[in-house]
Amino acid sequence: MQPDQVSIATQGLLKGRRVLVTGGARGLGLEFARHAGRAGAAVVIADILANELHAAAEDLRAEGIQAQSVVFDQSSPESITDCVVQAAQWLGGLDGLVNNAAITNSGGKALNELDIDVWDKVMAVNVRGTWLMSRACWPALKASGRGSIVNLASDTSLWGAQNLLAYVASKGAVIAMSRSMAREMGVDNITVNAVAPGLTLVEATEYVPKHRHELYEGQRAIQRQQVPDDVSGVVTFLLSDLSRFVTGQVMAVNGGFVMH
Template sequence: MHELLQGKKLLITGGARGLGRDFARAACLAGAEVVMADILAEQVRQEAEKLAAEGYRALGLGLDLANPESIDACVKQAADWLGGLDGLVNCGAIATGIGGVDMTELDIEVWDRVMTVNVRGTWLISRAAVPYLKGSAAGKIVNIASDTALWGAPKLMAYVASKGAVISMTRSMARELGEFNICVNVICPGLTLVEATEYVPRARHDQYVDGRALSRPQLPEDVNGAVLYLLSDLSSFVTGQTLPVNGGFVFN
């Protein structure tokens, strides 16, 4: 575990809190050097400073996934600071405050904002990272989608559609980048107990727990192993795959 990602140079978006923050810590524990990026710029810098204070090599950068210039600048700064790039984890996304309304009541502005960040942002930051990943012996992109896109969660259409797009994009990216020995895969976590899901009604949390083969709440650390595996050399012949990590709420 402590050497699984030894020397790997990683950029992880959505690193200020929740899953992204947990991925960054797990990657550091596994030996990686990590840049954490988030629109919550001050918060992500503080989280990176905590890791650095523990002896890990970590840096926090501001990132606006709705802004192409911010994306390009973040990737360049990350690659310059790291001295290259071996892996990208696309965890940054809009998830809070966009659910609970019927598709007939969904605002066009909300739809457009979610698609801009969750879909276009994932594409643009991956595009910006590719030139650096080509310089790695085994580049990795790990996209974070959601199992809501696999079972069609109601009253969450913009988010579900965006994560479904990320799953499809992953397959296309894997086809295009395979010739450069870059593996691209997507993880679909279930409803996880993080800050972004605090607004989710109790009934939805209970629905997940009751419907899982492993009947308990999902924690951020439940997803770490899958992320580390897909970033590591152990998955060097795995690409274009969709991996639900949800305790068996959805089987794939």
């Protein structure tokens, strides 16, 4: 894959940085890792999708990026701890965490149809998992002296997408947690921010009906489809020294569908 405009613009921006990206087997997570690597970072990608994950790491290494993969389950506290230990050992420390791993599972059902088990699973992965991963990474990020956490939210939590309650609620919680975590971790010079992408063309959104894509595109200030590169530059910026005094913020990246 040839470097794109985002990669060229951020070249060298993360030189020497060590970054863990969860949900990195495909989609946005893989693109975040790729752009961080192109910007000079060594990366560990972590995911539950073992085969796709290892293949993704191979692709990154073929591009000349220092990359390793760790299989983990974000719904398991023990697996999260093991993941962070392995990542920090391989990288020799940790400067950045991108909390991207998440599930949807609740799409298409009204709030009175939503299964309690589905709600609990979404919350376990998206909310509790984000908290536990951040907690596990805190000591290594503190030791770095310039730690950064980027939590992936969603603009659905800013405008209130219907028939997606568990996911929307979980991403709203991620935004709230990011603000609280920023205050608690700021004493250790760790920045914590949330990025809220709009509907992006990745594998995870293939189930979304065509009319929903058209709705987004037609109501954006910039009227086109959203692609991973639109989000990757913002994430790379938040991992870099350019954003050392930016913390507790929510970056809505959606072409102006929601102006937050």
